[in-house]
Amino acid sequence: MNRKVYGKLIFELSRKGRRGFRIHAAGQAQLPAGIPANLLRQEPLELPETDEPTVVRHYTNMSTNNFGVDTGFYPLGSCTMKYNPKINDEMAAHSVFAGLHPSTPTYAAQGALELYWTLQKALCEIGGMEEFTLNPFAGAQGELTGLMVIRAWHFSRGEGEKRRKVIVPDSAHGTNPASAAVCGLEVVEVKSREDGTVDVADLVPLLDDTVAAMMLTNPNTLGIFEKNIPEIARLVHEAGALLYYDGANLNPMLGVARPGDMGFDVMHINLHKTFSTPHGGGGPGAGPVGVRKGLEKFLPNPRVVKRSVTPDGFPVDKNRRYGIEYSPSALGSVSATLGNFAVQARALAYILSFGSEGLMEAGKLATLNATYIKDSLKDVYLLPIEGLSKHEFVFDGLKDKSTGVTTLNIAKRLLDHGYHAPTIYFPLLFHESLMIEPTETESRETLDEFIGAMREIAREAAEDPETVKTAPHLTPVTRPDDTAAALNPVLTYDML
Ligand SMILES: *Cc1c(COP(=O)(O)O)cnc(C)c1O
Numbered sequence: 001m002n003r004k005v006y007g008k009l010i011f012e013l014s015r016k017g018r019r020g021f022r023i024h025a026a027g028q029a030q031l032p033a034g035i036p037a038n039l040l041r042q043e044p045l046e047l048p049e050t051d052e053p054t055v056v057r058h059y060t061n062m063s064t065n066n067f068g069v070d071t072g073f074y075p076l077g078s079c080t081m082k083y084n085p086k087i088n089d090e091m092a093a094h095s096v097f098a099g100l101h102p103s104t105p106t107y108a109a110q111g112a113l114e115l116y117w118t119l120q121k122a123l124c125e126i127g128g129m130e131e132f133t134l135n136p137f138a139g140a141q142g143e144l145t146g147l148m149v150i151r152a153w154h155f156s157r158g159e160g161e162k163r164r165k166v167i168v169p170d171s172a173h174g175t176n177p178a179s180a181a182v183c184g185l186e187v188v189e190v191k192s193r194e195d196g197t198v199d200v201a202d203l204v205p206l207l208d209d210t211v212a213a214m215m216l217t218n219p220n221t222l223g224i225f226e227k228n229i230p231e232i233a234r235l236v237h238e239a240g241a242l243l244y245y246d247g248a249n250l251n252p253m254l255g256v257a258r259p260g261d262m263g264f265d266v267m268h269i270n271l272h273k274t275f276s277t278p279h280g281g282g283g284p285g286a287g288p289v290g291v292r293k294g295l296e297k298f299l300p301n302p303r304v305v306k307r308s309v310t311p312d313g314f315p316v317d318k319n320r321r322y323g324i325e326y327s328p329s330a331l332g333s334v335s336a337t338l339g340n341f342a343v344q345a346r347a348l349a350y351i352l353s354f355g356s357e358g359l360m361e362a363g364k365l366a367t368l369n370a371t372y373i374k375d376s377l378k379d380v381y382l383l384p385i386e387g388l389s390k391h392e393f394v395f396d397g398l399k400d401k402s403t404g405v406t407t408l409n410i411a412k413r414l415l416d417h418g419y420h421a422p423t424i425y426f427p428l429l430f431h432e433s434l435m436i437e438p439t440e441t442e443s444r445e446t447l448d449e450f451i452g453a454m455r456e457i458a459r460e461a462a463e464d465p466e467t468v469k470t471a472p473h474l475t476p477v478t479r480p481d482d483t484a485a486a487l488n489p490v491l492t493y494d495m496l
Contacts, residue, residue: 020055075438075450076422078437092343093342115345126359127247131290133289134344135334136339137286144179146289147166168180180215214232216264218249218259219391224385225388225390230263244266247274248270250270271344275351276347276349286339297329298330302326305323384396397432405468407424407425415474415475417453422436
């Protein structure tokens with residue numbers, strides 16, 4: 001790597017007095033008259049001074065130091081880092097949407113409200129739910145909102161005080177217990193069986209009239225479909241509790257199976273995983289929440305409604321068809337606005353461009369691609385759970401443990417091959433978890449190349465383990481000290 005380009009800060013490239021532009025005196029802005037002297041800056045700002053090519057190359061090179069789904073394959077399990085069609089970004093960035101002010105009156109924002117309403121209906125169809133709110137800004141906020149709906153329902157039946165427990169499987173994503181705790185509920189863990197699914201025998205004694213809900217991810221974080229859902233739903237409902245579906249893994253289910261039909265009462269969907277928003281790095285998200293019939297009145301405010309007639313029976317003017325309502329029975333507001341509009345716009349563009357058949361194909365391809373990688377590598381990587389899996393799966397490191405090469409080493413060596421590492425050491429069920437999710441958008445050639453790199457690393461681990469253990473060798477930054485970085489972060493130039 002070119003140290004000169006990669007290793008320096010823009011301030012180190014600065015030369016006193018150097019300029020990247022020259023503006024003819026006549027074109028220079030005049031200071032507006034009347035700014036009081038005490039408000040004018042006394043000392044000149046300390047800014048880097050460089051020529052234009054230097055600054056352009058600096059930032060362009062820096063942008064290529066980062067790994068993105070536009071630069072390479074990104075099999076980060078549980079995160080669904082799929083390539084998203086650019087057309088959806090273009091739709092969301094269209095000036096009619098991007099230029100809209102959040103406080104635009106409803107008669108002037110009919111198109112945007114129609115988009116919200118249409119997406120909400122599409123998600124109801126996809127999830128098998130009665131109604132959706134698109135207001136939450138993330139999967140985790142969707143979980144919290146869904147649990148608040150569940151609490152509001154129990155309170156409406158006079159059982160809110162006594163039902164304070166939420167049952168969460170030991171394989172669950174960390175946000176599940178966190179959301180339950182933030183909601184003021186107590187987390188109770190249910191164990192998984194050898195095959196990775198919920199242990200129904202362990203669940204039964206946990207179910208009583210102190211339980212508010214059980215949260216389930218299906219397929220779970222091991223990529224395994226929970227076959228016992230009908231029985232689990234019956235047991236949970238018999239105990240008077242509700243069943244919550246964490247829909248962050250909805251990708252393989254699209255058009256194939258619906259949580260509402262499986263007996264779930266409340267669910268959230270991660271638009272930024274399944275429905276075409278680039279995800280990761282804390283980027284924008286949306287965690288719409290759907291509920292079955294009977295729970296919709298507790299969904300948060302504000303809501304988007306479609307009216308065809310006025311209360312007196314007159315047809316509604318076309319500029320007033322979509323409106324915003326505040327329901328007194330709602331649990332309140334979870335966001336100041338109607339959620340993350342640009343993420344919703346991408347999701348609707350994605351759903352409409354695929355159509356229901358296209359979505360079903362996407363779901364099945366996600367499963368096929370993951371299964372293809374799994375079956376192509378299970379002779380050299382340890383597959384702790386045999387059998388069918390969906391859009392993702394977990395290896396427990398290399399099969400041959402004698403080399404001392406760990407999952408961390410494998411992940412680091414993959415960077416040298418030009419791939420983003422899979423998710424490592426999650427789920428916590430195995431010592432050397434390596435969780436791979438290819439997504440449906442990758443071609444056979446990309447999958448074959450990745451399989452080739454994984455096999456090459458396995459071969460290298462046996463023949464030259466030191467090279468794998470000291471990887472990466474070809475990246476601009478090699479092995480940062482994660483712990484020191486977390487304990488003593490250097491965040492600005494001044495702190496160097
Ligand atoms: C990503 C994820 C979440 C949380 O979603 P965020 O938008 O990151 O808050 C919850 N559950 C599962 C299974 C996930 O993969």
